[in-house]
Amino acid sequence: MATINIRRDITDPFYRYKMERLQSKIEGKGNGIKSVIVNLSSVAQSLSRSPQYVVKFFGFELGAQVTANPSDDRYIINGAHEASKLQDYLDTFIVKFVLCEECKNPETDLKITKDGHIIRDCKACGQRTNVDLRHKLSGYILKNPPGKESSDSKKGSKKSKIKSKKSEDKTEKDAENGSGGNSDEDKNGATPDAENDGDASDDELTRRIQQEAKELPKASQDGAKDDGWAIDMSQDAIDRRAQALADSLSRVVVAGGDDEEEEEEAGDNPYEKLGAWIEEEKKSKGSVDDIEIYKKCVDLGIEKKHKTLQVLAQTIFDEGIVKQIPIRAALLKKLIISERHQRAFLGGTERFIGKDHPELIKAVPTVLMTYYNEDLITEDVVTKWGSKASRKYVDTATSKKVRKAAEPFLTWLAEAESEDEEEE
Numbered sequence: 001m002a003t004i005n006i007r008r009d010i011t012d013p014f015y016r017y018k019m020e021r022l023q024s025k026i027e028g029k030g031n032g033i034k035s036v037i038v039n040l041s042s043v044a045q046s047l048s049r050s051p052q053y054v055v056k057f058f059g060f061e062l063g064a065q066v067t068a069n070p071s072d073d074r075y076i077i078n079g080a081h082e083a084s085k086l087q088d089y090l091d092t093f094i095v096k097f098v099l100c101e102e103c104k105n106p107e108t109d110l111k112i113t114k115d116g117h118i119i120r121d122c123k124a125c126g127q128r129t130n131v132d133l134r135h136k137l138s139g140y141i142l143k144n145p146p147g148k149e150s151s152d153s154k155k156g157s158k159k160s161k162i163k164s165k166k167s168e169d170k171t172e173k174d175a176e177n178g179s180g181g182n183s184d185e186d187k188n189g190a191t192p193d194a195e196n197d198g199d200a201s202d203d204e205l206t207r208r209i210q211q212e213a214k215e216l217p218k219a220s221q222d223g224a225k226d227d228g229w230a231i232d233m234s235q236d237a238i239d240r241r242a243q244a245l246a247d248s249l250s251r252v253v254v255a256g257g258d259d260e261e262e263e264e265e266a267g268d269n270p271y272e273k274l275g276a277w278i279e280e281e282k283k284s285k286g287s288v289d290d291i292e293i294y295k296k297c298v299d300l301g302i303e304k305k306h307k308t309l310q311v312l313a314q315t316i317f318d319e320g321i322v323k324q325i326p327i328r329a330a331l332l333k334k335l336i337i338s339e340r341h342q343r344a345f346l347g348g349t350e351r352f353i354g355k356d357h358p359e360l361i362k363a364v365p366t367v368l369m370t371y372y373n374e375d376l377i378t379e380d381v382v383t384k385w386g387s388k389a390s391r392k393y394v395d396t397a398t399s400k401k402v403r404k405a406a407e408p409f410l411t412w413l414a415e416a417e418s419e420d421e422e423e424e
């Protein structure tokens with residue numbers, strides 16, 4: 001399901017805190033007309049707040065009667081209220097009852113102090129900021145204090161938070177996929193969170209991780225099926241790709257210098273052979289199996305060579321690269337055995353996107369993030385890669401363009417990294 005930033009004033013697609021967009025359904029007629037908020041429990045969970053608080057808040061703001069029935073997950077507001085309007089009210093709820101007033105981070109716990117104040121206890125900056133007691137919802141909260149949410153989470157929170165960073169990355173990646181055009185995953189509409197079995201110790205982060213785990217394999221397989229090798233297979237296109245590959249490989253040989261072997265004699269280049277073989281397989285069989293690729297690399301004696309990764313980055317992907325990366329991750333992980341291999345892989349990717357698929361330039365941050373999530377590249381290597389354009393794989397202008405496109409990811413990485421360090 002499509003997610004949005006918890007803070008809608010932040011448009012950064014890599015913003016870490018996401019929630020589902022509110023979905024409502026109008027039921028009944030006349031005086032009996034009412035709005036059912038279909039996915040309130042999921043949204044509330046993303047905010048670490050009880051869904052009752054949220055629906056009550058809507059009721060107070062709208063001056064409408066609400067019904068909260070947690071046992072069957074029904075949250076209803078009397079009257080007809082559009083989801084978009086509710087979403088606006090939710091923004092207010094988030095500002096008043098969720099975000100830390102100090103740092104505007106949504107990771108806060110709601111607590112009641114001994115002297116009857118409601119505070120937001122910020123996990124990010126440690127500040128405790130007061131909730132406005134004049135709001136009617138505050139009265140409700142005082143009468144119905146926050147439950148056992150995050151009861152035992154203190155002990156395991158650090159670890160699960162770091163784990164969650166990764167899984168949230170994946171959420172974002174999936175969200176990108178959804179908006180990428182060729183996916184119809186967004187259609188499935190309202191599916192109430194079946195996992196919500198009321199287990200209070202299941203905090204929000206654990207829930208998300210489990211949710212991710214459930215969704216990921218499916219996404220991968222869809223990717224394999226739907227856009228596995230849906231590429232231009234005309235002889236002309238294949239020739240063009242083979243020529244592009246040969247060009248880029250010769251560039252590496254010419255520009256080699258700081259890297260290892262340049263022993264290939266012209267015309268007998270095992271990397272060109274590998275590339276040509278993959279193109280042939282794609283043409284005749286429609287796909288190439290990981291194991292076949294690996295065996296071919298061994299046959300050619302290049303299964304340990306870094307340049308092999310450059311060839312693969314240029315040949316095993318197409319426009320569906322974002323979905324294909326997880327499918328190829330096992331093979332790639334086996335072959336990427338050093339930082340030099342990572343650099344060659346990034347170089348091949350630079351070439352693949354910058355030259356062969358310029359329409360993918362917008363996907364560069366997502367591609368890099370997916371590489372990163374699949375442990376194909378490390379922070380160090382990609383940060384260094386991003387810091388300086390190079391004419392090793394493409395011309396300098398293209399190299400700069402790819403790095404410029406990578407900036408959102410690199411910025412995110414730098415920030416995510418320093419947050420982790422703070423947590424340690």
Ligand SMILES: [Zn+2]
Nearest residue numbers: 100103122125
């Ligand atoms: Zn804070």
